[in-house]
Amino acid sequence: MITLALQPRGATLEWPLLTPADPLLTVHDPVEADWLHLLIGERAYVDLVSGREWHPVWDGPLAARLRHLAFGHWLRAWWPASVLDGVPSLDRPLLDAEIARLSDSLDEIMALSPDEIPAPTPLPVVPAAAATQADYALVAGGDRPTPAAGVLSGTSPHAWQGVPAGRVDAAENAVTWVLEVLDLPEIAVAVHLLPGAVGTGLAVAVDAGGAHATGTLDAAGTATLILPLSPAQAWALNAADVTVTTGVPVAEEAAEEGGAAEQAPALLIVDATQAWAHPDYIAEQAELLREDREGEGVLIVIDSLHSWARGIEGREEYARLELAIDTLQRVANRVAAPVLAVSEQTKEGNRQGATSGALASAGHRVIGYGAETVIGLYAEDEELDAYGERLVTLKLDKNRNGAAGRSVKLKFHGGYMRFREA
Amino acid sequence: MGEVRPRRVVLAQCWVEAGIDAPSLTRDGLPVARAVKCLIDPLVVRPRLRPALAAPLLGPAEAAELTQLLEQHRTRLEEASAWFPLLRAARRRAKITDGNAQELYFPRAFELASQFGPPGADADAVCDDVIAEVHGEVSVADLTLLVDALPASPFPDWVTVGVAPDVATLAAEVWELLDSGEYLTESSELDAWAFAMRRESGQLAALLDACPWDGPVEGVRLSAHDPLPAPPVRGEAACVLDRSLESRARGALRRSRDRAESAADILTAEIARAGQPLGLHDPFWRATFLAGVVLSAGLDPLQARRDFGPVLLRQVQSRLAKEAYVMHLRRLLAAGQAIDPRQGKVVDQLHAFWSPYLQRLWARLHGLDVVGRSPADTDEVWDLLTGVARSVMYDHRQSIRDALEAAA
Numbered sequence: 001m002i003t004l005a006l007q008p009r010g011a012t013l014e015w016p017l018l019t020p021a022d023p024l025l026t027v028h029d030p031v032e033a034d035w036l037h038l039l040i041g042e043r044a045y046v047d048l049v050s051g052r053e054w055h056p057v058w059d060g061p062l063a064a065r066l067r068h069l070a071f072g073h074w075l076r077a078w079w080p081a082s083v084l085d086g087v088p089s090l091d092r093p094l095l096d097a098e099i100a101r102l103s104d105s106l107d108e109i110m111a112l113s114p115d116e117i118p119a120p121t122p123l124p125v126v127p128a129a130a131a132t133q134a135d136y137a138l139v140a141g142g143d144r145p146t147p148a149a150g151v152l153s154g155t156s157p158h159a160w161q162g163v164p165a166g167r168v169d170a171a172e173n174a175v176t177w178v179l180e181v182l183d184l185p186e187i188a189v190a191v192h193l194l195p196g197a198v199g200t201g202l203a204v205a206v207d208a209g210g211a212h213a214t215g216t217l218d219a220a221g222t223a224t225l226i227l228p229l230s231p232a233q234a235w236a237l238n239a240a241d242v243t244v245t246t247g248v249p250v251a252e253e254a255a256e257e258g259g260a261a262e263q264a265p266a267l268l269i270v271d272a273t274q275a276w277a278h279p280d281y282i283a284e285q286a287e288l289l290r291e292d293r294e295g296e297g298v299l300i301v302i303d304s305l306h307s308w309a310r311g312i313e314g315r316e317e318y319a320r321l322e323l324a325i326d327t328l329q330r331v332a333n334r335v336a337a338p339v340l341a342v343s344e345q346t347k348e349g350n351r352q353g354a355t356s357g358a359l360a361s362a363g364h365r366v367i368g369y370g371a372e373t374v375i376g377l378y379a380e381d382e383e384l385d386a387y388g389e390r391l392v393t394l395k396l397d398k399n400r401n402g403a404a405g406r407s408v409k410l411k412f413h414g415g416y417m418r419f420r421e422a
Numbered sequence: 423m424g425e426v427r428p429r430r431v432v433l434a435q436c437w438v439e440a441g442i443d444a445p446s447l448t449r450d451g452l453p454v455a456r457a458v459k460c461l462i463d464p465l466v467v468r469p470r471l472r473p474a475l476a477a478p479l480l481g482p483a484e485a486a487e488l489t490q491l492l493e494q495h496r497t498r499l500e501e502a503s504a505w506f507p508l509l510r511a512a513r514r515r516a517k518i519t520d521g522n523a524q525e526l527y528f529p530r531a532f533e534l535a536s537q538f539g540p541p542g543a544d545a546d547a548v549c550d551d552v553i554a555e556v557h558g559e560v561s562v563a564d565l566t567l568l569v570d571a572l573p574a575s576p577f578p579d580w581v582t583v584g585v586a587p588d589v590a591t592l593a594a595e596v597w598e599l600l601d602s603g604e605y606l607t608e609s610s611e612l613d614a615w616a617f618a619m620r621r622e623s624g625q626l627a628a629l630l631d632a633c634p635w636d637g638p639v640e641g642v643r644l645s646a647h648d649p650l651p652a653p654p655v656r657g658e659a660a661c662v663l664d665r666s667l668e669s670r671a672r673g674a675l676r677r678s679r680d681r682a683e684s685a686a687d688i689l690t691a692e693i694a695r696a697g698q699p700l701g702l703h704d705p706f707w708r709a710t711f712l713a714g715v716v717l718s719a720g721l722d723p724l725q726a727r728r729d730f731g732p733v734l735l736r737q738v739q740s741r742l743a744k745e746a747y748v749m750h751l752r753r754l755l756a757a758g759q760a761i762d763p764r765q766g767k768v769v770d771q772l773h774a775f776w777s778p779y780l781q782r783l784w785a786r787l788h789g790l791d792v793v794g795r796s797p798a799d800t801d802e803v804w805d806l807l808t809g810v811a812r813s814v815m816y817d818h819r820q821s822i823r824d825a826l827e828a829a830a
Contacts, residue, residue, distance in 0.1 A: 005748045009455070012744050028741045029808075031478045035455075037428040045428050049478045077753035111455035114745060114816050164762045164826055165753050201763035216763070248756040387744075 006070035009113040024415040035109045072099040080170035150178035154239040162247030167197045177244050184226050185234035191221035208242040265297035276311030279327050286335045298337040305341035325370035374398035389413045426479040440492035444503030456524040465532050466495050501535035512549035564685045569668045577652035587615035593632035596716050601732035603800045608705040616699030623648040635731045638719040642776045662780045677792040707787040710803050714783040718776035724758040738811045745815050754822050765825040783810045
């Protein structure tokens, strides 16, 4: 998830980079954010300041200008310039001038904010510099350094988040290494820097066959580290045994997430809001998925139960739901995979459910009888907290296979559609 | 009461209705943010005199009063608007690029308009003088001589016998101020505690321990020594209450430049002030500083999910954490660490946020103390405590960015 962010006076705005969306707004101080009525409408601002429930009516063009500025800041930090992959660098003075001019045109909102850029007056005129190799990155892309021969050599990917912007080539293979075995095994690391960048001081760490060595890069982006291994051990290494990390180690978090993802079952999600899927087809797809994932567990998700049940013709809603649950149970038995059917409760049911654990409408009683387990999600409050999240309680309302009634507090982020434990 | 509208919108309307001929509205039709902050609010509206006009939402009655007020000041505002570009031209002549021109010269332009009316023939010379005064250095030569003449220890009565402080009561007072923002009185406990700090070690730790929270940050201290020694006569210090007499007096001199006090008077006053609890005369500023000490002991911007303590602490911490998160999004930091070795020092400071925070808070309170102001209400105290956190964060963000740009 790539996020653009902007910090105007008294608030923070965030947008996903890839999907168009209204900004995610965190108000730090409504009084300080005295421009906010421009973005969310006067009514919403008055309600916000008065401590009432407020509903933003977004000013689209203004939101777009703010997002554009946030995008400029993002480009400055994350543009994946790479000579190796032929992604040319952005012209920094030009980008900075554009950001400054945008900020200046939004002065009313950005003045006295953490993201205010002191506007250079007059705005800088970018000199037409003599062309350098970097300007021709697209044609120069094939020019790759040939690794020196050694006992072993290879390339390592580097974690973007761990190195400063504009320093290291963003290509997958920007970090190359060569292992030499002299009296002691020596590994020479070369990081492909962007034209004009200096590598001095960036951390580099090598893990190879259980040995660990750390150091820092020199200006040219190279470092030579001694591996605490015997020559015999070094000779026995494979390229796959060698991991080179540059910059701040940040990959662990991602690796953990990957680990959790591997344990999770393969998901078969039936989006019934778009079209009805026949039960035989669902069962068939589940089998195919299981084969594909070599015997991993499969979880069938029906989104949502009510819309799927609508595909069963000729009955009234109550009976349709009953039949739908019955059918899904048979699918579950046939492919030996659990089915998770998503269903909505009315506000009324939600309130009752939150207090007594009882399910409200007749429809929900049917679901309650038919299901092995009922997991309820109850929004505790409508208010977003400082992280743009709201408190949601996950409650095991019914459990045929163990104790019911347990609950877990979760935080839900609507913009990212993400739950995490509170 | 009729329909209320956002203050900015009302201000823009009143500005137009008052028929002021000064280019002060932006393309979105609102008054320039700094014109409001640095000129209209402090010099025309004066919120302490007219709190109703300072509210974030204004009704028709307030709008009428505001229009009238702006009409009264129309001539002066128009004249100030004529002075401002001349001041900016003088700034260019002096090749000054420090600071924000609007922030620095809007109030000056208004002063000039009050003093001289519209700019006359000698306007350029007047502006050159103002620029020299705004950016000039305080002459500290006579101060240095006076400081040299001081005895080695100008505080013979630094340590006195006194009652033992009731730390639990003091902690409860501070907590209340940070939690509800409704309680601010002269506290005898605070004074007893501050004097006890000079006699016995461990007073600060006792106070922080007496607060009902879990997990204040480690290492908060007000002085390099415990018990607290008298401030040194000169030199630079790392801890807030170790600030030397000379630097305190220099700060006071900067503050009272217009008041034509002699350096000797200022130094004498400063020695008296430094002998007071926490180096401040006004008991309310002392309470504010102590609240800042407790607040800063709970702040850790690089810790995203700290959520404990009194209301104000939660508010400030959540905002600082958001700032740090944006730095992370901007690739200025990685995993709560410096992304470039050159940023190391600034990032360490972010981890010990209390240190720059208390330095800055004390300096600001000292400045207010010197000019003899007291807080108007607890809102002002909360604004101050929050505002200092914000400026420290902005500074850090700028240094982190600068370190990165320098390295690139």
